[in-house]
Amino acid sequence: xxxxxxxxxxxxxxxxxxxxxxxxxxxxxxxxxxxxxxxxxxxxxxxxxxxxxxxxxxxxxxxxxxxxxxxxxxxxxxxxxxxxxxxxxxxxxxxxxxxxxxxxxxxxxxxxxxxxxxxxxxxxxxxxxxxxxxxxxxxxxxxxxxxxxxxxxxxxxxxxxxxxxxxxxxxxxxxxxxxxxxxxxxxxxxxxxxxxxxxxxxxxxxxxxxxxxxxxxxxxxxxxxxxxxxxxxxxxxxxx
Amino acid sequence: xxxxxxxxxxxxxxxxxxxxxxxxxxxxxxxxxxxxxxxxxxxxxxxxxxxxxxxxxxxxxxxxxxxxxxxxxxxxxxxxxxxxxxxxxxxxxxxxxxxxxxxxxxxxxxxxxxxxxxxxxxxxxxxxxxxxxxxxxxxxxxxxxxxxxxxxxxxxxxxxxxxxxxxxxxxxxxxxxxxxxxxxxxxxxxxxxxxxxxxxxxxxxxxxxxxxxxxxxxxxxxxxxxxxxxxxxxxxxxxx
DNA sequence: GCACTGAGGATTGTGCACAATCTTGCGCGC
DNA sequence: GCGCGCAAGATTGTGCACAATCCTCAGTGC
Numbered sequence: 001x002x003x004x005x006x007x008x009x010x011x012x013x014x015x016x017x018x019x020x021x022x023x024x025x026x027x028x029x030x031x032x033x034x035x036x037x038x039x040x041x042x043x044x045x046x047x048x049x050x051x052x053x054x055x056x057x058x059x060x061x062x063x064x065x066x067x068x069x070x071x072x073x074x075x076x077x078x079x080x081x082x083x084x085x086x087x088x089x090x091x092x093x094x095x096x097x098x099x100x101x102x103x104x105x106x107x108x109x110x111x112x113x114x115x116x117x118x119x120x121x122x123x124x125x126x127x128x129x130x131x132x133x134x135x136x137x138x139x140x141x142x143x144x145x146x147x148x149x150x151x152x153x154x155x156x157x158x159x160x161x162x163x164x165x166x167x168x169x170x171x172x173x174x175x176x177x178x179x180x181x182x183x184x185x186x187x188x189x190x191x192x193x194x195x196x197x198x199x200x201x202x203x204x205x206x207x208x209x210x211x212x213x214x215x216x217x218x219x220x221x222x223x224x225x226x227x228x229x230x231x232x233x234x235x236x237x238x239x240x
Numbered sequence: 241x242x243x244x245x246x247x248x249x250x251x252x253x254x255x256x257x258x259x260x261x262x263x264x265x266x267x268x269x270x271x272x273x274x275x276x277x278x279x280x281x282x283x284x285x286x287x288x289x290x291x292x293x294x295x296x297x298x299x300x301x302x303x304x305x306x307x308x309x310x311x312x313x314x315x316x317x318x319x320x321x322x323x324x325x326x327x328x329x330x331x332x333x334x335x336x337x338x339x340x341x342x343x344x345x346x347x348x349x350x351x352x353x354x355x356x357x358x359x360x361x362x363x364x365x366x367x368x369x370x371x372x373x374x375x376x377x378x379x380x381x382x383x384x385x386x387x388x389x390x391x392x393x394x395x396x397x398x399x400x401x402x403x404x405x406x407x408x409x410x411x412x413x414x415x416x417x418x419x420x421x422x423x424x425x426x427x428x429x430x431x432x433x434x435x436x437x438x439x440x441x442x443x444x445x446x447x448x449x450x451x452x453x454x455x456x457x458x459x460x461x462x463x464x465x466x467x468x469x470x471x472x473x474x475x476x477x478x479x480x
Numbered sequence: 481g482c483a484c485t486g487a488g489g490a491t492t493g494t495g496c497a498c499a500a501t502c503t504t505g506c507g508c509g510c
Numbered sequence: 511g512c513g514c515g516c517a518a519g520a521t522t523g524t525g526c527a528c529a530a531t532c533c534t535c536a537g538t539g540c
Binding site for chain 3: 511512513514515516517518519520521522523524525526527528529530531532533534535536537538539540
């Protein structure tokens with residue numbers, strides 16, 4: 001028919017709705033945050049991400065809103081979305097939550113004492129030892145996060161595992177923001193002891209060790225001395 | 241000027257972007273789910289909600305996706321969004337997570353033993369007693385959820401409080417789906433005892449009571465006998 | 481010098497007219 | 511009667527052209 005309805009977008013061959021693109025964009029951003037390629041305060045504009053990922057505004061908004069819900073991104077109305085920059089109070093709450101939740105995951109793993117799970121944890125430890133011997137604090141903490149996430153997954157509870165995954169990610173932001181006076185002296189032996197007690201089904205001791213371990217990470221940070229965040233340090237973006 | 245740019249939407253006075261409308265829609269839906277006005281399997285179409293709430297599709301999608309992340313709504317591709325209908329395994333994980341997390345909140349409240357917090361909890365108990373005397377199981381469990389949420393808020397940790405709020409909401413779905421053979425015999429005295437031990441700073445006992453309490457709620461449900469969910473029982477919608 | 485205003489910029493929300501994809505149901509051939 | 515296929519329906523994603531809102535930064539009056 002001779003309808004003149006060519007107003008908007010007729011015969012656009014490039015707009016196929018791909019639902020899981022939002023998930024992909026989310027994963028990319030999440031990994032970039034955890035790997036500290038995206039630093040706190042970095043600006044994330046819809047249009048910029050549309051161009052970067054080649055997806056529509058809706059999927060970008062979906063990914064950003066999920067990150068916002070996970071407290072990794074903060075929306076400032078009519079200003080844009082920014083990578084979150086937790087303050088000292090929020091940091092303390094994150095660590096407190098980690099103590100509470102990871103006590104639960106540790107208890108589950110220690111009670112089960114599944115040899116297969118223990119083996120996976122030992123494998124993770126191997127890699128951690130390798131990096132620790134080279135003295136890289138940041139990588140050590142990063143892999144430490146991997147250890148905690150793995151432990152949560154092995155607990156068999158998806159709810160707790162998801163929470164630990166998020167809290168580890170937020171810890172990554174926190175480590176970036178507060179001066180790190182970490183003496184990794186006796187710090188590295190905790191994971192080994194933890195595994196051993198889990199293997200032997202020594203539940204109480206394992207849980208206690210996990211709590212101490214997390215609190216020790218917190219104490220290694222100077223929570224009263226936050227690195228100033230300019231909230232417009234945009235240019236770091238040009239790296240991914 | 242005499243611009244003829246009336247292609248799309250010129251001078252629409254009704255399209256002012258109100259950012260917090262997404263939050264309002266989310267709250268309405270969340271409350272409806274917790275209050276069991278929206279039952280598991282109910283279909284939630286974007287367009288229907290656009291007309292119901294008078295907001296744009298984007299904000300509706302935002303609200304729905306948040307509910308989806310919170311596991312209260314499930315997206316089925318090209319079919320629409322549905323109120324979640326947890327299976328037995330998911331139910332067990334929710335209860336396990338509640339045991340772990342609420343052990344943490346109880347510990348915090350009992351350690352603080354703040355008289356003001358205790359008073360608030362007592363006030364909640366009063367209302368629960370009133371409803372329990374009338375024998376309403378559903379309302380009792382609903383208010384029981386309120387007690388747990390309040391406890392989590394009083395623990396002073398927003399992370400844990402948010403999680404408990406979500407887990408309580410999911411429990412509301414679960415209670416709806418599984419045959420409830422609840423004998424609320426000794427069930428109702430737990431909250432009273434719990435408060436007392438919190439008041440006296442009896443941390444270990446309080447935590448143990450909370451764990452038992454949650455497990456008792458779980459045991460009162462027949463998790464192996466799920467009520468069939470038609471996943472198209474739409475008409476229940478006409479009630480809000 | 482200083483406060484205030486106003487124009488421009490930046491950013492997100494909206495309605496619209498599709499496009500893509502899956503489900504459903506009906507008719508047809510056998 | 512029965513399976514099969516194709517058309518119609520339903521639902522969400524997309525690009526576009528705005529609208530609304532807030533921020534920024536000049537320029538002006540006092």
